[in-house]
Amino acid sequence: MxxxxxxxxxxxxxxxxxxxxxxxxxxxxxxxxxxxxxxxxxxxxxxxxxxxxxxPEAEDAESLRLELNTLQQKYDQLMEENKELRISDTSSHQKSLSLFL
Incomplete structure (x- = not known):
């Protein structure tokens, strides 16, 4: 008890x-x-x-979605820029090699 x-x-x-x-x-x-x-x-x-x-609060979630979207766009832009620079670097390198030949 x-x-x-x-x-x-x-x-x-x-x-x-x-x-x-x-x-x-x-x-x-x-x-x-x-x-x-x-x-x-x-x-x-x-x-x-x-x-x-x-x-997360609705406002926080929306803010995070917007930030994610912005960062995704920036990432895509940087990847494209990187690709262009690599192509440019490759063609510059090939031109400099042809000058020596």
């Missing part, structure tokens, strides 16, 4: 901790939002993650 009380006491402490930290309120709000969805999502866990804000 004493073991039951200790266990119950620990549970109560943990429940108070969750309540104080705002976890219970957040989870309750998310579950209520899921309950009130007229069309239930196929993946409830993804819905919960989205509602809790797990992962």
């Amino acid at each position: 004493a073991h039951y009380r200790v266990s119950e006491s620990k549970r109560e402490q943990f429940r108070r901790y969750l309540e104080k930290a705002g976890v219970l309120e957040s989870l309750t709000n998310v579950l209520v939002a899921l309950y009130e969805e007229t069309e239930k999502p196929n993946n409830a866990l993804d819905f919960i993650k989205h509602q809790l804000g797990v992962g």
Whole structure:
């Protein structure tokens, strides 16, 4: 019986901790939002993650997408420039060799 009380006491402490930290309120709000969805999502866990804000914020994700796009364009431009310089270097090298022959 004493073991039951200790266990119950620990549970109560943990429940108070969750309540104080705002976890219970957040989870309750998310579950209520899921309950009130007229069309239930196929993946409830993804819905919960989205509602809790797990992962990058929408603005951060959009900013990262734009940065990725800009960097991809810069990369493509540099690769093309590198290719042109290699071709130019090869033809210059061949011309200098022909001068010696």
